[in-house]
Amino acid sequence: MNSDILYQFSEQRECHTGRAEYICGLNWLEMGKEITNRSEDYSQWYIDLVKKADLAENSDVRGCMIIKPYGYSIWEKMQQALDKMFKDTGHTNAYFPLFVPKSFLAKEASHVEGFAKECAIVTHYRLKNAPDGSGVIVDPEAKLEEELIIRPTSETVIWNSYKKWIQSYRDLPILINQWCNVVRWEMRTRLFLRTSEFLWQEGHTAHATADEAVKETRQMLDIYAEFAENFMAVPVIKGKKSEGEKFPGAVDTYCIEALMQDGKALQAGTSHFLGQNFAKAFDVQFTNKEGKLELVWGTSWGVSTRLMGALIMSHSDDDGLVLPPKLAPIHAVIVPIFRTEEELSKISEKVEVIATALRKLGYSVKFDNRDNYKPGFKFAEYEMRGVPVRIAIGPRDLENGTVEVARRDTKEKQVMKMEDVVGEIPKLLDAIQLNIYQKAQKFRADNTIKVDSYDAFKKALDEKPGFILAHWDGTKETEAAIKEETKATIRCIPLDAPEENGKCIYSGKPSSRRVLFARAY
């Protein structure tokens, strides 16, 4: 590790102890010393990275986050890619209200139980000046007859509409998605991973048959997995949630689980088969071909700005963020190296040609000709922000007809002929996309183990955190006991898990397949 960069990371915490005690990336070194408590320091490292890479910051509003322009542009890239995949599979976008009348939420029993503890509630609609002149107060006269919940998710509002929209089998299926914000009043928040308000997409579909709804649920899970792997370069495990972990109101919850670099799991997306639960709660029935009334079958599925957290924690290294080219707001940055105005204008001419050609191919290119920062500063800055490719051009290159091309993922530099650059950059970007995916895949493989006893299970959690495949008897009680004792949860029952007879690591009862355990975010 480069100790200068370590020092850079460290300076803010240095004053407390008089020495650097900071951790960067994967090396877990404290100025050459081993660190024992990984997760706490990783957590701090993550938050600092989010701030330093200019992605987001804490808002003065409790538990909320300000997504800064650079961070938001990554989110936009994600939105674009996902939105296209949704539309390619027949979905359309719509928008439903932010407010959920309290009575709506109460209609589905397990749903209300699941969300009741984390709702923000609107009780009044007016303020007035305080009688004692101390500011404004809530006008007690302006109390709402029925309180409004700020949506923690939109199943209830949407199914309330579906009731009005659906009469016949000819009205089905309804395949709707909405991009919006939701509020869940969490006790503790963390940038991108858990914030009081977050941005997401939620799909809500209604179908005439269970079979069709199940197919939709699985299709969307596949889309999420494809997005994670192809765009984010994050390998994920597709699986089904246990009873204890499933969505309130769902019959089955499917999810994709990713492994972060500190060995903790992150749920990156969920797709729920709702059965007829919401149709029952909102009395949504349709007349089938035979003229008989039937309840509608539903699904819902979502991914949120939490994906940003997954992206950051999957690829980042000691020098900052590493972005997969497919989601990078800037594919290549061009840094000129110059002394005089004259030199800069000569370089600019060459840059113009390269940048224009690359942009024509659909790449986003930034030419950073600021004269108040030195090249070294800019190099470090774009590395921190994860820009995949950097092109440097200086007087030396003008003379030789070359440029220096550096890739963010491996930090390798090569000198290229100027006329080759436009042809080589696309290849390089593809190589980077593939490389960081393979790297993440290897990391996951190296940090996934099978265990066959509870002792080995606990040992693995302490010594080599990661995914653990183990047998489980399928009961809620065992799941809860393991969670209580080890903080590890069943992330999912992997869809591709092979049949394998074994004994539950906790109870010793028989089990027919291994499930995926980990400590999770």
Added chain:
RNA sequence: CGGGGUGUAGCGUAGCCCGGUAUCGCGCUUGGUUUGGGACCAAGAGAUCGUCAGUUCGAAUCUGGCCACCCCGACCA
């Protein structure tokens, strides 16, 4: 909601124990020298010390209330 901590310039902080209107670094502005891995020198601007009250000739500092935020738990995408 329990346990711990912090509030001083845009950011990070010193000063607080032992009262006398505020330290240093980053950043910012101007001028000069620099520029192939986080430049340097000089000059400058920028703070009702979280808030309200009390003690005092005098409060960033002592006392009390309030507020906000952070960290560790319970909760959770």
